[in-house]
Amino acid sequence: MSKIYVLDTNVLLQDPYSIFSFEENEVVIPAVVLEEVDSKKRYMDEIGRNARQVSRLIDNLRQTGKLHEKIPLENGGVLRIELNHRSFHQLQEIFVEKTNDNRILAVAKNLSLEEETKEDGRKVVLVSKDALVRVKADAIGLHSEDFLSDRVIENDHIYTGNLEVYINVDLLNRFYEKGELPLSEISNHPFYPNQFLIMKDALGSSASAIGMVDPREKKVKKLIFDHDHIWGIRPRNVQQTMAMELLLRKDLPLVTLIGKAGTGKTLLALAAGLMQTEDFREYKKLLVARPIVPVGKDIGYLPGEKEEKLRPWMQPIYDNLEYLFNVKKPGELDAILAGMGSIEVEALTYIRGRSIPEQFIIIDEAQNLTKHEIKTILTRVGEKSKIVLMGDPEQIDHPYLDAYNNGLTYVVEKFKDQSIAGHVKLFKGERSGLAQLAADIL
Known part of the structure; x- marks a missing residue:
């Protein structure tokens, strides 16, 4: 009826x-x-x-x-x-x-x-x-x-980007020697393109290895940037190692990172962007942007020019840049950025109508974007650009969004079958013991 x-x-x-x-x-x-x-x-x-x-x-x-x-x-x-x-x-x-x-x-x-x-x-x-x-x-x-048709996923089943598999130790040894294994020898389980596999010994020994699914050759291959460091930043856990791999790969123009506060998303992305922009000159500019969505009550209009108005909103980005540049004095970061000229910190308010070629683009707090807004951003990406979307779907300040229907979750789920995209969910907080405990129990 x-x-x-x-x-x-x-x-x-x-x-x-x-x-x-x-x-x-x-x-x-x-x-x-x-x-x-x-x-x-x-x-x-x-x-x-x-x-x-x-x-x-x-x-x-x-x-x-x-x-x-x-x-x-x-x-x-x-x-x-x-x-x-x-x-x-x-x-x-x-x-x-x-x-x-x-x-x-x-x-x-x-x-x-x-x-x-x-x-x-x-x-x-x-x-x-x-x-x-x-x-x-x-x-x-x-x-x-509740209206659920707008949800990309049900419950907490968002794609994590990595999977644990248990295999014979002989296969592990062959992976160490050759740096690759056919997916058919690992499991009949369907794998996603660029998915990370944490391979462990089925008999319970400590032997393990990390590989990445190559969708074209149908193999799992050794990480290219394993044990590397970027701008003095080394990965502290296995998911950060995976994130670094995605951030440094030239064949992946779209990378999504999700995780709780303090898992290192912003710091790793900025370090990877700076190295590829400033050191290797693979991109002409590093563009960092985030949506203007306040936490709690908005403080209203801010005085000054555009840069002065944006500074409070973009302060989390500047905090990470100060750490990477080892800034000691007030105002030193502004002088460094002015001298470099290749780093642009922007609000997403001004992105419509732009075309952004040959740039390393970082969109922070992407969980506060709607499906329409995320589509607008991705359709701005030009040739030879790389875009990194990151955020925590559990920390949403937008009144009409939740963990299941926001733009970041939408992209993660829609692009998990695409060979040009990579994703990883970070679990362990590395900011401090207090920050990790607060993220877990509050």
Whole structure:
């Protein structure tokens, strides 16, 4: 039996095409939702863009029929703008204030009560990204769901980029000698391109080796940059060794790194970018950028020129650069960067419309980017450029994103089958014992 899905405003603002995600069911948009969408369309950010896109989609559907009646959708379902069922009588003793959330709940509840009086009454489900709205719905006996169609993964099954395999010690010895092994001799398990394999002795000895999957030759091969160091930075654990391999490989124009705070993502990426830009001259410029998303309450507008405004947002990048350059005095880093001229620290606000060839690009805190924003960034990458996306999907400050639907997770999952991309998830914190403990238990 078909269902009636009542959509909250945040579902449309998260994914304008969500109205097509409910198969052969009826999708209902309360009139108050249109009012909320209209109030957001003037925003010059992702929410404003989505609000305008929703407006265009509904306007196009208007050409096929009357919105207050049932308009057929491409997926077999129907869409209706709900103008009636706005009575607050059922909820006035429970929720006194007529807020927009409560008005949406009232519409869904009234529809549900109407369907219960019918012999073939359908189930009414309120769909919302707001946990408290779902809690309220449950409290008044209304079915509610989170909108999950925008999720790239379910639960905590994000691709890690590496896999432990147990093999015969003879195979390990042959890998030491030849530096490669056919994947067919290791396992029938399907492997991803450029996936790291931690090969261990099946009999339990301490013998082990790290290799990387070569998708073209269908072999696992020894790391090219194993036991190397970049700008005085040496990998402290096996995942950092893998990250260094990805960062220094010329045949991998896209690298994604995820991990908790203090796992070394930013420091390793900056060191690799500096070495390939300044020492080897493989790239013309090192471009470092991060999204402007505050943690907690925003402090508002900042005085000064563009560089002065960006400095507080980019300070984590400058902290790592000061460590790499061994800066001792205030202002010394600015003088170094001005003298080099090949390092650009930028906000992602200004990236649209650019073409970025022959540059080593680092995008920090990429978990705060939406799918649309991440696509915009990747389509800016020009010939002979390398881009590194990194962040922690568990530390998201964007109001409409979570660990399962953010842009960084989206890229990791969509590119894991591509031979031009490499990925690794870092687990162990190396900043300090305190930082690691805080990341684990807080």
